[in-house]
Amino acid sequence: MSVVDLVAQVVRIATPYLLAAAGGVIAERSGVISLTLEGFMLGGAFTAALGTYFFHSLALGVLCGIAGGLLLAGIHAGASIRLRADQVVNGIAINLLAVGATRYFLRIAFDSASNSPRIAGFNESPGLVGLVENPLVWAGLLALPVAWLMLNRTAFGLRVRASGEHPEAARSVGVPVGRVQLWAVLWSGALAGLAGVYLALDQHQFSDQMTASRGYIALAAIIFGAWEPLRAGLACLLFAAAETLEIHLQGTSLVPPQVVEMIPYALTIIALAGVVRRVAPPAALGRAQE
């Protein structure tokens, strides 16, 4: 086991976090709570497996995965922006819907309650080559810098930030807050869907609830990163490094695995409680707009 193998492992574990966090950070900054990343990811993983299996094409599978995330994001946006439903309640409903719906269609499509048949995937050698040849790994590494550029260097980003910080002021100067939020949520759906695609293609199949809380970890990274894309990216890498460490320390009983599993959530609470430095969420986060 070399250093290269270790780094490769960190990047592999971090990729779904990075992709989901890059979408979620935009949605959160626009004022919409990203509790739904988990559901979007699960939906994306399922539709990716479905698309890859039935179209016999990786590219179409990836597109289907993005579409799956978009579909759930559309429902979420419709309910929480258009109909002004409570974003937390609606977010939980979306996540439950994703679990139920994927299970239901898994049964219809493949007559199994547990997993899909085997599908194609990218190069799966566990070393560097496998990483370099997987376009989704590149997408993951670039996603948060792109999110940073989008937020800080584009007109859309300015509108996103305005909508999340002071929607009334934004509206008064003609920013269509609802539409900006809609695009931000759809963007987060597409990227979280892509995170699901990564999981499904890496496993060469979909299995029931395979995301295993990765969406929540991505959300924790956004919060721990103080809603700044680059910091959120570092938080993703930090959480992935902690997991890698835990894998290699297990059995040496230096660190109880319970502690490592707590890390993302414990750090999030510490960040929110302002132990090190007060982090403030976008001022209008979760507030329904008129």
Added chain:
Amino acid sequence: MRPLLVTIGLLVALFVALLFVRPRQAAARHGDGPRVGIVFDVGGRGDKSFNDGAWRGAERAARKLGANVRFIEPGDGSDRAAGLRIFASEGMQLVVGVGFIFTDDLIDVAREYPKVDFAGIDFAPKVDKSGHPLPPPPNLVALKFREQEGSFLVGAIAALVGGSKKLGFVGGMDVPLIHKFEAGYRAGVRAVCPDCTVLAQYAGVTPEAFRNPERGKELALSQYQSGVNVIFHASGSTGLGVFEAARAMDKLAIGVDADQYGEAPGHVLTSMVKRVDVAVFDVIREVKEGKFHGGIESLGLKEGGVDYVYDRENARLIPPAVRARVEALRQGIIAGRIQVPDQ
């Protein structure tokens, strides 16, 4: 307010609909044998494991004993006791709960319906303060498997075939039930290779650890990279990731519960199988023959309750000399010459 209520109402309705509408109802069988109701564990039919095993056993009972079998698949988190109660109140002679999760519900419902017979697959009996298992109600049979015995045999196979002094184990949730698999596996390895070591890792400390294939893959990759050639997994769908790692590294893995050869043909050395089908079939037969009796029934190698897979597909991975040695170990366990630890 109104749009919000409408939205939530619609989402809840959709969710509930998805839970209840099933594409295919497990067929009800009509025969003149015993009336049997089976309540599945989470996942239901098609889990390629436990529930499918129970289903196969029931199908066989329907064919051979004329049993009249019906199934309920509770959704995630829904009331399991309700499923048991429905069958008990509908006049079933035998009600089976599949999975340790039914333990408490079975005890309650069995007390409520003393005239109905109950069986719990993987039932986890309560223990008193000094650690002795408390007997279940007289109309309830607790069917437990001695997984450690099957794990012992696959551990021996792994050590004999692996060609490495390091063997791997990937568990799901870090709980005593899974420690049984690890303990048996370790003992099996040690029985044929005293200086071999077992690297045992768990996917987590929550039930999620049983359905995290990506985590299973990373655990397995790191084990293979550290010189392990064979990994035994006892981790539900997390193990699917172990098979993926075996494919990627061209190494071997050992399946669990059901024959998992199909998950990675050529890379699945064998599987430690729990014969849930045998257990279900036998208990239905006992009811039919009027020989049902409650209590704790432990199923191991001797009773045919656990075994390892050796068939046309994987025979080329297990040389005849290994097969002979493992069969000798099996006889040793059955005869009581070898004691297999369970923790």
